[in-house]
Amino acid sequence: MQHVVYCPRQAALIHLERMWAENLQTAEGQVVHLASDRGDRRQARGVRRVHALPLASARLGIAGIADLVEFIAGPDGEIAYPVEYKRGKPKSHKADEVQLCAQALCLEEMTGHPVSEGAIYYATTRRRLVVAIDDSLRRTTEAAIATLSEILASGVTPPPTTERTRCRACSLAELCRPKASIKDAVGWRARTLGTLLKEEP
Numbered sequence: 001m002q003h004v005v006y007c008p009r010q011a012a013l014i015h016l017e018r019m020w021a022e023n024l025q026t027a028e029g030q031v032v033h034l035a036s037d038r039g040d041r042r043q044a045r046g047v048r049r050v051h052a053l054p055l056a057s058a059r060l061g062i063a064g065i066a067d068l069v070e071f072i073a074g075p076d077g078e079i080a081y082p083v084e085y086k087r088g089k090p091k092s093h094k095a096d097e098v099q100l101c102a103q104a105l106c107l108e109e110m111t112g113h114p115v116s117e118g119a120i121y122y123a124t125t126r127r128r129l130v131v132a133i134d135d136s137l138r139r140t141t142e143a144a145i146a147t148l149s150e151i152l153a154s155g156v157t158p159p160p161t162t163e164r165t166r167c168r169a170c171s172l173a174e175l176c177r178p179k180a181s182i183k184d185a186v187g188w189r190a191r192t193l194g195t196l197l198k199e200e201p
Contacts, residue, residue, distance in 0.1 A: 001062070001102045001141070004148040005095035007166055009176060011148055012157040019175045046073045055106035060145050066103045080107040082118040089124040093166075094140060096120050097131050101141040104133045 003011035013019045048071040056063040067085045071078040082103040086096055097120070104115035119128040131137070151158065160167070160176060167173050 001064075001144055001148070002095040002099040004151070005093065005098045005140075005144050007161050007170065008147060008151060008158045009160050010170060010172055012151050013172050013176060015148075015152060016155060016157060019172060047071070048078065055103055055110065057106045057109045059109060060102075060105060060142070061149065062102060062106065062145060064103070064106070066107075069103075069107065077113060078111070079113060080104075080111055080115050082107060082115070083128070084118070084120045085123070086120055087123045089122050090120075090129055094137070097137055098141045098144050100131055101133055101137045102145065105138070105141065 003014055050069050050071065051067065053066045053069045054063070055066050066082050068083040070081040070083060072081055082100055084096065084100045084103070090096075100118045100120055104118055107115050115133055117130055117132050119130050121128050167176075170176065
C-alpha cells in the first residue's frame, strides 16, 4: 500500500515487473524491521504484543504482515492497536498512514472490533506518531487499494511522477529512468530523422 501512495509507477515496477534495488534508505529500513519481524508474542501490563502478525481482508482483497499489533484489554474484549516501524521521520505524504490504516481495516475484519487509532514508530525520532483511523484516512486507503488493484489487473506500468523530490529518494530511480520515460519517442524519431534528411547533400 505504501508503494502505490508514494508513486503508482514504483508500485507497478515492484509488483508487476518484479524490480527491486537497495539504497541506503531501504537498507536502514531492513535493519529497523529486524526487531519487529521476530514473530514473537509478549504480555505486559494487560497489553499483549504480537510481532509479524499476518493480516488479511477478504472484503478489500488485501493481505500482509503487521510489524507489531498490541492487543489492549478492554471491557468488551481486546482492542487491536497496530504499530508500523519506519526508519526515517514523519513525511509530507500519507503513504505511511495509509499502510497503517490498511492494517487497521484488516484487524477490524479479523477481530470484529473497531480500530480507532494506531501508531507509526520512526527510528530517526525514536518516537511514536499516533494516527487516528478516521473516515478521511479510510477513504484515502480504500482509494489506494482500488488504484493498486486496477494497476495489477491492467498489467500496465503507469508513467513516472512529476514530483522529482520523490524520485531522489527512490531506490528504483535508475531502473525506472523517469527522465527517459517521459520523452516522446515518436517525436524524437521524427525530429532526428528530419535533422538527418536536412543534412543529406
